[in-house]
Amino acid sequence: MLAAAALVTTAAPGQAVALSDSAGDELRASVEAFVGSEPGGASVLVVRDGVATTAAFGNATSRGDLITPETRFRVGSISKMFVAAMVMQLVDEGRVDLDLPLSTYLPDTTVGADVPIRALLRNRSGLANYAYDEDFVVDSFEDPTRVFTPAELLGYLSDAPVAEPDTQFE
Numbered sequence: 001m002l003a004a005a006a007l008v009t010t011a012a013p014g015q016a017v018a019l020s021d022s023a024g025d026e027l028r029a030s031v032e033a034f035v036g037s038e039p040g041g042a043s044v045l046v047v048r049d050g051v052a053t054t055a056a057f058g059n060a061t062s063r064g065d066l067i068t069p070e071t072r073f074r075v076g077s078i079s080k081m082f083v084a085a086m087v088m089q090l091v092d093e094g095r096v097d098l099d100l101p102l103s104t105y106l107p108d109t110t111v112g113a114d115v116p117i118r119a120l121l122r123n124r125s126g127l128a129n130y131a132y133d134e135d136f137v138v139d140s141f142e143d144p145t146r147v148f149t150p151a152e153l154l155g156y157l158s159d160a161p162v163a164e165p166d167t168q169f170e
Contacts, residue, residue, distance in 0.1 A: 028055040040067040061144060072147070076131075084121050111154055119166040126163040130156035 027045050035041040040058015054069035090096040103113035115125045133156040
């Protein structure tokens with residue numbers, strides 16, 4: 001679980017602002033309250049153009065290793081909204097056409113070359129999802145700290161799509 005907070009101040013661009021100890025204490029208390037009975041979480045309080053303070057709470061592993069502000073979290077599906085926002089900005093700038101295939105913009109792609117950008121953004125690519133592959137699940141639970149390369153993740157996909165693009169959620 002990852003919680004993020006933002007605070008706007010009058011700091012100059014690029015200048016990190018030091019917060020009072022009470023603000024850091026409030027952030028730590030907020031993270032602890034937000035996490036509740038979950039295993040843990042981390043947060044960063046950003047003050048316009050600079051990181052002001054961080055907080056972490058809970059256990060990162062079943063061995064009792066504590067979460068720190070540097071602990072890596074699997075972000076999973078939360079990254080979809082950020083990618084979609086960036087792609088839509090490119091659409092607004094006239095640099096991306098939602099109805100053209102992925103290979104228009106990534107000619108060397110090995111997966112989804114013929115899938116229209118619109119179908120990818122709607123999560124209706126028809127492509128398999130590596131996260132549902134039994135081998136991936138086993139491998140990721142055997143070593144929760146493992147960082148998979150893109151090539152390794154693609155290795156968990158079957159060669160055949162599960163459906164035609166834009167026909168079903170995948």
